[in-house]
Amino acid sequence: MSRKNISMQNLDSIGTQIRQLREKAEMPLRKLASLLDLDQSTLSKIERDERKPSIILIEQIAQIFNVEKSSLLVAFYSDVVAYEIQEESSFSEILQVAEAKIEYQRTKKK
Amino acid sequence: MSRKNISMQNLDSIGTQIRQLREKAEMPLRKLASLLDLDQSTLSKIERDERKPSIILIEQIAQIFNVEKSSLLVAFYSDVVAYEIQEESSFSEILQVAEAKIEYQRTKKK
DNA sequence: TTTTTTCTTGACAATTATTATCCAAATATA
DNA sequence: TATATTTGGATAATAATTGTCAAGAAAAAA
Numbered sequence: 001m002s003r004k005n006i007s008m009q010n011l012d013s014i015g016t017q018i019r020q021l022r023e024k025a026e027m028p029l030r031k032l033a034s035l036l037d038l039d040q041s042t043l044s045k046i047e048r049d050e051r052k053p054s055i056i057l058i059e060q061i062a063q064i065f066n067v068e069k070s071s072l073l074v075a076f077y078s079d080v081v082a083y084e085i086q087e088e089s090s091f092s093e094i095l096q097v098a099e100a101k102i103e104y105q106r107t108k109k110k
Numbered sequence: 111m112s113r114k115n116i117s118m119q120n121l122d123s124i125g126t127q128i129r130q131l132r133e134k135a136e137m138p139l140r141k142l143a144s145l146l147d148l149d150q151s152t153l154s155k156i157e158r159d160e161r162k163p164s165i166i167l168i169e170q171i172a173q174i175f176n177v178e179k180s181s182l183l184v185a186f187y188s189d190v191v192a193y194e195i196q197e198e199s200s201f202s203e204i205l206q207v208a209e210a211k212i213e214y215q216r217t218k219k220k
Numbered sequence: 221t222t223t224t225t226t227c228t229t230g231a232c233a234a235t236t237a238t239t240a241t242c243c244a245a246a247t248a249t250a
Numbered sequence: 251t252a253t254a255t256t257t258g259g260a261t262a263a264t265a266a267t268t269g270t271c272a273a274g275a276a277a278a279a280a
Contacts, residue, residue, distance in 0.1 A: 042241085084187070094184050162267090
């Protein structure tokens with residue numbers, strides 16, 4: 001029911017968003033990599049969506065750039081989900097059923 | 111916008127649905143396993159959602175019981191998606207963004 | 221209850237996927 | 251050109267998935 005106005009919310013991938021944050025801060029990749037204790041080639045791959053960041057990494061990045069981690073997490077998980085079902089013609093139904101399943105699970109737990 | 115009436119559509123897991131099909135046909139697990147060329151312990155785990163079936167397996171099962179494979183695929187993928195994000199408080203937003211991403215991808219491809 | 225059939229469980233090995241790391245090549249900047 | 255930055259590919263290490271087996275539990279039949 002509560003479908004948020006899909007404002008032109010960010011459809012950029014998690015990698016692109018990380019790169020945007022980094023570039024806005026004018027920080028070299030090499031520098032961010034070292035803050036994150038990561039090989040720079042690994043971070044490069046993450047920014048180009050060639051590899052997935054861990055959740056812990058996403059949280060660290062949110063801290064470093066002082067943004068809400070939840071917005072990065074939405075970008076991350078929506079990437080994962082979209083990739084998984086993008087070829088399915090009934091992707092929309094899949095998402096609806098998934099939502100219903102989660103809601104159902106939650107009513108049970110309470 | 112075209113949100114299907116979520117009729118009491120099947121919120122059962124893929125494993126449960128497979129088991130239901132098999133039991134309705136009064137077929138022993140061992141028998142179905144051999145039709146699918148699977149170890150029966152593997153099928154048992156699949157029916158209890160302890161292991162994921164492959165897509166090929168799902169298609170074979172749909173054939174055997176003469177049901178639409180798409181409905182089983184929806185059950186399967188929605189399980190996967192729900193499991194992945196069930197702990198996230200913004201699960202609903204994640205799903206919305208994922209949908210928008212897929213739609214966006216598709217407009218690009220055409 | 222005993223027997224028989226059916227299903228579940230756990231352990232292990234084999235396979236496949238993911239991740240980390242290094243270094244050279246490419247690109248961009250001064 | 252020289253320097254800094256980013257990317258790509260190879261390899262090794264780690265983790266996840268899958269297949270297989272055998273023994274035990276549960277259910278159904280006798």
